[in-house]
Amino acid sequence: MVVNEADTERAAWERGSTVRVVEPVRPRKLAKVPFVELAEGRLQGVVSSGSDPARVYVASIAARTHGFGCSTNNNRPCGGLGARPCKHLRALADEAVLQYGVDRVARYLHAEVGAEGDLLAGLAGGREAAPAAAVFSRFLRHLAYLELPDQRAPIPELHWFPAPEAVR
Amino acid sequence: MLGVQLTELRAAEPAGAAAALDLAAGLDDALGDGLARLGAERLAALTDLAGAFAATPLGPALAEAVEKIAAGSVTDEHLATLAGARTALFGAVHDAGLAALDTALGRARAEWAGPATAEPAAAGPLAGCRSWLRELAIAGWRGVGRDLVSAVDQTVEALLADPAHRRLAVLVDGLAAELRAASPVAALESLPARRWADLWSRALLLAQGGGPPADAEPVSGRLLILGADAHEHGTAVQVQVHAVLEPAGGAPPRLVRTAVGAGKVDTITGPAVWRLLQHHPKLLTALAERRALEITELPLLPGGDLLWDEERATAAEPVDPFATARVLLPRAVAAPVPPLDRHPVLIAEPVLIEGYRSDGTTLELDGATLEIDPRRLPACGPLTPQLVRSSTACVGLLRREGDRWLLQPLALQATVKRKPVEAHSGDWALGVTDPKIAKAEARAGDPVTVLRERAGRLLRK
Numbered sequence: 001m002v003v004n005e006a007d008t009e010r011a012a013w014e015r016g017s018t019v020r021v022v023e024p025v026r027p028r029k030l031a032k033v034p035f036v037e038l039a040e041g042r043l044q045g046v047v048s049s050g051s052d053p054a055r056v057y058v059a060s061i062a063a064r065t066h067g068f069g070c071s072t073n074n075n076r077p078c079g080g081l082g083a084r085p086c087k088h089l090r091a092l093a094d095e096a097v098l099q100y101g102v103d104r105v106a107r108y109l110h111a112e113v114g115a116e117g118d119l120l121a122g123l124a125g126g127r128e129a130a131p132a133a134a135v136f137s138r139f140l141r142h143l144a145y146l147e148l149p150d151q152r153a154p155i156p157e158l159h160w161f162p163a164p165e166a167v168r
Numbered sequence: 169m170l171g172v173q174l175t176e177l178r179a180a181e182p183a184g185a186a187a188a189l190d191l192a193a194g195l196d197d198a199l200g201d202g203l204a205r206l207g208a209e210r211l212a213a214l215t216d217l218a219g220a221f222a223a224t225p226l227g228p229a230l231a232e233a234v235e236k237i238a239a240g241s242v243t244d245e246h247l248a249t250l251a252g253a254r255t256a257l258f259g260a261v262h263d264a265g266l267a268a269l270d271t272a273l274g275r276a277r278a279e280w281a282g283p284a285t286a287e288p289a290a291a292g293p294l295a296g297c298r299s300w301l302r303e304l305a306i307a308g309w310r311g312v313g314r315d316l317v318s319a320v321d322q323t324v325e326a327l328l329a330d331p332a333h334r335r336l337a338v339l340v341d342g343l344a345a346e347l348r349a350a351s352p353v354a355a356l357e358s359l360p361a362r363r364w365a366d367l368w369s370r371a372l373l374l375a376q377g378g379g380p381p382a383d384a385e386p387v388s389g390r391l392l393i394l395g396a397d398a399h400e401h402g403t404a405v406q407v408q409v410h411a412v413l414e415p416a417g418g419a420p421p422r423l424v425r426t427a428v429g430a431g432k433v434d435t436i437t438g439p440a441v442w443r444l445l446q447h448h449p450k451l452l453t454a455l456a457e458r459r460a461l462e463i464t465e466l467p468l469l470p471g472g473d474l475l476w477d478e479e480r481a482t483a484a485e486p487v488d489p490f491a492t493a494r495v496l497l498p499r500a501v502a503a504p505v506p507p508l509d510r511h512p513v514l515i516a517e518p519v520l521i522e523g524y525r526s527d528g529t530t531l532e533l534d535g536a537t538l539e540i541d542p543r544r545l546p547a548c549g550p551l552t553p554q555l556v557r558s559s560t561a562c563v564g565l566l567r568r569e570g571d572r573w574l575l576q577p578l579a580l581q582a583t584v585k586r587k588p589v590e591a592h593s594g595d596w597a598l599g600v601t602d603p604k605i606a607k608a609e610a611r612a613g614d615p616v617t618v619l620r621e622r623a624g625r626l627l628r629k
Contacts, residue, residue, distance in 0.1 A: 015193065015362045015570060017513045018543055021346040022402065025434045030618040036435075039348070040314065054625060073626075099435065141325070143623040145403050146616075148431030149331060150447055154473045155429060156509050157339040157370055158399035158406045159516065160363070163546035164437060 017160065024164040025099045033095040035139045038108045043096050044130075046073075046139045047088040057088040058132040058139075063109045066123040069130025081127060085120055093119045169273060169519040169566075171534025177272040177573060178536060182264030186571065188257045191217050195254050196365040202308020203242050211238055214250075221253055242306050244298050248376055251369035258366075259510035265568050266505065266515055273519065280504035282382045282470035293326035293333060297340060297375040301368060304347075309364055312353040320344050328431075336374040342401040343367040366513070373508060382506070384467030384475060389415040390484065391424070391461040391474075392492040393454055394518045394563055395578025396594035398441070398546045402434040405441045409451065409594070410518045410565065410578070412496040413463075413474075421500040423518065426451070426474040436615045438547040439600045443616040450481050455594030460484040472503025489579050489592060493520035493563045512568040521562050521575070528557035531575070541567055541574035549593040550602055551577050558582040 013019050034056075036045035044060035049072075057078055059070040070078035070088045080086035085093075096105045097119060106113045112122045194213025201210055218234045221227045230253050233246035270277055300320045307316060320340060327337035343364070350356055392412045399406040406429035413422045428451060430444040445452060454461045462482045467475040497520055505514070524533040531538050544567070545551045556562075559582035567574045579592040600606040 010358050013360055014358055015189070016360070017363050017366050017569060019360050019363055020543065021360055021363070022349045024437055027438055027440070027612050027615070028435070029613045030435055030615045031613060034619060034622050040318075048622070056622075056626070140627055141321075142433050143619060143627055145431035145433050146444075146619055146623055147627065148328060151334055151338075151404075151406065151427075151429035151431075152331065153335070153469075153475060154408065154425065154427035155335045155338050155399075155404070155406055156514055157335060157342075157367070158401070158404065158429070159513050160367060161342055161399050161401040161404075162541075162544045163398035163400035163405070163441070163548055165543065165545050166438065166547035166552070 018162060020164075023100075023104070026101070028095060028098040033091050035142055036092060036096045036099050037138070037142075038096070038100065038105065039138070040134075042135075043092065043105060043109055044135045044138075045092045045096070046136065047091050056136075056139075058130070058135045059086075059088045059092045060130045060132075060135055061085075061089065061093070061109060061123065062125065062128070065128075066109065066111065066125030067128035067130075068123070068125060069128055069132070071130065071132045073132070073136045075132055083127065085123075090120060169521045171536045173272045173274075174521075174533055174536040174538055177268060180268040180272065181571060182261070182268060185261045185264055188261050189570070191220055192254050192257045192365070193362070195250060196361040198308075199305060199365050199368065200309045200359050200361050202306055202311050203237050204240070204306045205308070206238065214238070217253060221256075224256075226253055226256065242302060244302060247298075247302055247305055247372060251372040254365065254369045255373060255508075255511070258512060259507075262505070262510040262512050262515060262568075265512055266517075269515070269517055269566060270502070273517075274498070275502050275517070277502040278504050280470065280506070282504075282506060293323055293330070294336075294375045294377060296323040297327065297336065297371065300340075301372050301375065304368065309347075309359050309361070310354045310356075312347050312351060314348070314351050317344055317348045317351055336371060338401075338404045339367060339371050339374065341403050343371065345402050366511070370508075370511075382469050382471070384469050386465040387413060387415060387468045387474070388464045388466070389413050389417075389462075391426075391454075391463050391481075392487050392489075392496060393458070393460070393594070394489050394493055394497070395565075395592060396455055396549070396597070397516060397544075397565060397576065397578065398548050398593065399429075400432075400437065400441060400546070400548075403431060405430055405432050405436075405444055407442075407445060407594075407597075409455065410516075412492055412500045413468075414496070421496045422472070423497075423500040423502045424468065424472050424474050426476045428476050433619065436619070439596050439605070439609055440615050441548050442597050442599075443614070445597075448476060448478055450478050450483050451476060452594075452597040453483050455592075455597040456599075457483075458486055458489060458592065460487040469506075470504065471506040471509060489563055490520070490561065490581065490590075493518070515568045516565040516576070518578075519564060519566050519575075521564065523560060524562075526556050526559060528553040531556075531562075539572060539574050541569075541576045544574075544576040546593075548596060550591040550595050551580060551593055555580050555582050555584075555589075555591055558584055 042060045047057045049055040061068045070081045198210040214234045218231045221230045229249045233249040327333040394410045397408045408427040413424045466480045524531040559580040561581040563579040565576040
């Protein structure tokens with residue numbers, strides 16, 4: 001029987017119990033952009049205001065159409081947003097590239113990335129209304145995981161999820 | 169573990185295990201296509217599965233479930249029966265593997281004396297969870313898209329809100345994150361069929377309603393740590409410490425575990441996860457400083473899990489985990505495995521292996537070889553393939569994947585630049601001790617503090 005490497009790999013993927021399905025995100029500084037996700041057909045996230053610690057901006061870029069938007073968590077439009085993305089959107093895109101790698105972000109957005117690796121330069125969309133409230137509530141849901149009470153009993157199911165190894 | 173024991177273990181490949189896993193694969197493939205659109209081949213596989221169980225207590229129920237599903241009626245009860253059958257297959261494979269391991273090691277294991285029955289199904293979030301799992305089974309993994317994944321969000325929130333459902337919540341959240349990342353699944357070339365079916369079946373069984381809480385036995389004595397095993401997905405982290413308990417009063421030593429865990433987010437990973445466990449300073453100190461712990465009346469579950477409680481523990485003198493493994497591990501009595509935890513993935517048996525040579529991916533001892541588990545040298549600790557390569561002694565966990573045994577190192581003794589070095593998986597419990605990595609961590613800032621500040625300001629309490 002001839003066994004080639006691709007078949008072996010495919011068998012290991014299909015019949016392995018602990019294969020990795022989600023690539024772990026890469027560590028990055030969270031102070032400026034505490035939340036970035038590729039979800040609901042958008043690159044979306046939350047950018048902390050530089051001046052007011054109680055204010056955050058909700059920024060998003062839609063996959064395929066590349067329409068973008070930015071507003072405060074109280075739904076006021078971002079003053080810096082015009083026909084081109086504002087600094088919050090730029091920060092969102094930069095941090096998304098750090099977190100997921102440029103390939104994964106570009107693939108999700110269906111975007112072409114130029115030789116310089118500038119994600120925003122390859123986007124053709126314009127300003128459009130963005131679901132700021134929904135994204136902000138996803139951020140709050142995200143933060144709520146840190147407020148969960150400590151786990152008291154063992155969770156055997158987590159043996160299916162080995163802690164990710166280092167990229168060294 | 170000696171070379172001859174390793175040879176014996178590798179020779180003791182249980183008969184029938186491959187056939188059992190093939191039967192399960194038939195169901196796994198059916199779950200890929202979806203029970204609503206079973207082709208002739210998938211249907212034949214399910215019928216084979218039912219046939220294999222014909223002589224067992226599950227036989228009649230399984231035959232009926234397969235017949236009804238083939239006719240297009242997919243109820244919770246039918247699915248629970250299918251998940252039960254699959255779980256029984258993996259249970260048998262688990263038992264054969266663990267028995268071979270115990271025989272090779274000469275390890276004594278206590279008899280299971282805990283409860284075996286479950287209570288009837290409860291309503292509320294469990295029903296919501298069962299209904300999502302049914303939708304998944306009907307649509308099949310290939311039918312999963314964004315909407316079907318998002319449909320479970322509210323159920324996960326409700327499950328997380330009740331500590332009694334934490335186990336199911338963490339499992340379902342982990343599965344949903346994988347399906348979300350893979351959506352639309354139809355675009356995948358091939359599916360992680362066994363993995364998703366594992367997670368689906370376990371979720372379905374847990375969602376039948378918890379069995380009665382197992383009776384815990386209070387134990388006291390000296391807890392001698394062997395090492396720490398870290399588990400993590402986007403929103404959960406758990407560190408499970410393997411140890412030998414020397415009971416007060418001089419009873420034989422017992423092999424035990426204790427797990428602590430916390431909720432987290434995907435951007436907190438690597439060494440930063442220890443910061444989420446800081447409510448357990450004594451346990452973390454014992455790991456980082458390689459100390460024993462004195463425990464008083466700590467509840468021990470029948471499956472060998474201590475329910476950790478800082479109030480009932482004090483850090484004691486430094487103890488070398490290699491000494492513990494050398495002196496106490498051969499005599500320690502292992503705990504029996506709770507019925508639902510009989511799955512090969514849950515085999516994680518502490519062993520000591522010395523005097524081997526390694527190339528970083530396998531090790532060789534007296535002509536016998538053992539693979540290093542490449543997925544279990546986590547970033548939250550100092551163990552690396554490079555260190556494995558220069559090591560000659562290891563305290564680790566023997567694990568099972570498919571028909572292979574794998575070694576997960578928990579502690580290594582190695583020679584680096586002609587100097588002896590020793591590293592343990594829990595060395596960084598109180599902070600990274602490797603200056604290079606500590607510097608990189610410091611540059612990235614502390615994600616836990618940043619997000620807690622954001623949570624404090626934005627989550628109006």
